[in-house]
Amino acid sequence: EVQLVESGGGLVQPGGSLRLSCAASGFTFSSCEMNWVRQVPGRGLEWLAYISSSGTTIYYADSVKGRITVSRDNARNSLYLQMNTLRADDTAAYYCVRDYGGKPFDCWGQGTLVTVSA
Amino acid sequence: QSVLTQPPSVSAAPGQKVTISCSGSSSNIGSNYVSWYQQFPGTAPKLLIYDNDKRPSGIPDRFSGSKSATSATLGISGLQTGDEADYYCGTWDSSMRRVFGGGTKLTVL
Numbered sequence: 001e002v003q004l005v006e007s008g009g010g011l012v013q014p015g016g017s018l019r020l021s022c023a024a025s026g027f028t029f030s031s032c033e034m035n036w037v038r039q040v041p042g043r044g045l046e047w048l049a050y051i052s053s054s055g056t057t058i059y060y061a062d063s064v065k066g067r068i069t070v071s072r073d074n075a076r077n078s079l080y081l082q083m084n085t086l087r088a089d090d091t092a093a094y095y096c097v098r099d100y101g102g103k104p105f106d107c108w109g110q111g112t113l114v115t116v117s118a
Numbered sequence: 119q120s121v122l123t124q125p126p127s128v129s130a131a132p133g134q135k136v137t138i139s140c141s142g143s144s145s146n147i148g149s150n151y152v153s154w155y156q157q158f159p160g161t162a163p164k165l166l167i168y169d170n171d172k173r174p175s176g177i178p179d180r181f182s183g184s185k186s187a188t189s190a191t192l193g194i195s196g197l198q199t200g201d202e203a204d205y206y207c208g209t210w211d212s213s214m215r216r217v218f219g220g221g222t223k224l225t226v227l
Contacts, residue, residue: 035216037216044120044206044218044219044220044221045155045163045206045208045218045221046218047208047215047216047217047218050214050215050216059213059214059215060215061215062215095162095163102168102169103153103165103168103174104151104153104165104168104208104216105153105155105163105165105208105216106165106168106174107165108162108163108164109162110161110162111162
């Protein structure tokens with residue numbers, strides 16, 4: 001079974017940092033492009049970052065560029081999102097999402113909630 | 119403010135057909151494939167349509183997609199109460215960034 005399991009969310013103070021992880025299983029992770037997407041509770045979806053299967057190509061949304069870093073470890077079947085200088089408006093559920101076989105965002109994790117508050 | 123424009127809500131009766139529009143520009147929908155996602159409250163989104171009109175395996179043919187110029191449309195026929203959810207369109211922009219619509223809440227009356 002294809003699975004993406006995010007972890008690392010929680011409560012963080014404004015200005016703080018957090019590193020989210022996504023553990024992939026049930027498919028060949030090293031062959032898949034991956035993304036991070038977030039969703040503020042009650043609001044729409046916001047794409048944050050894309051990383052190619054090898055990790056050599058990375059794109060970021062302008063809204064978070066400079067504050068986030070996406071990376072992956074294909075040997076560990078894991079995707080990461082380092083977030084710095086967090087703000088209250090970064091409070092959201094963060095999803096790890098796969099691109100596969102020409103299908104964009106074909107598999108989503110369950111999400112991990114990040115709350116930025118003093 | 120989302121890059122792609124969707125109506126905030128649509129509604130229809132069970133058994134009827136509903137369409138959800140997604141409007142963009144030449145730099146996104148006009149030059150890239152569109153996909154659609156379904157999201158139930160408290161759960162992650164699910165891919166419904168990709169490449170404008172293709173359905174992943176397991177998605178019923180009640181769901182259809184189309185694209186014309188800078189707009190795309192999701193159609194849902196034979197509406198069921200279980201179709202009540204939020205629906206999002208998505209595509210790429212000219213710089214290969216992904217963009218979404220603001221989402222449409224479907225109510226089956």
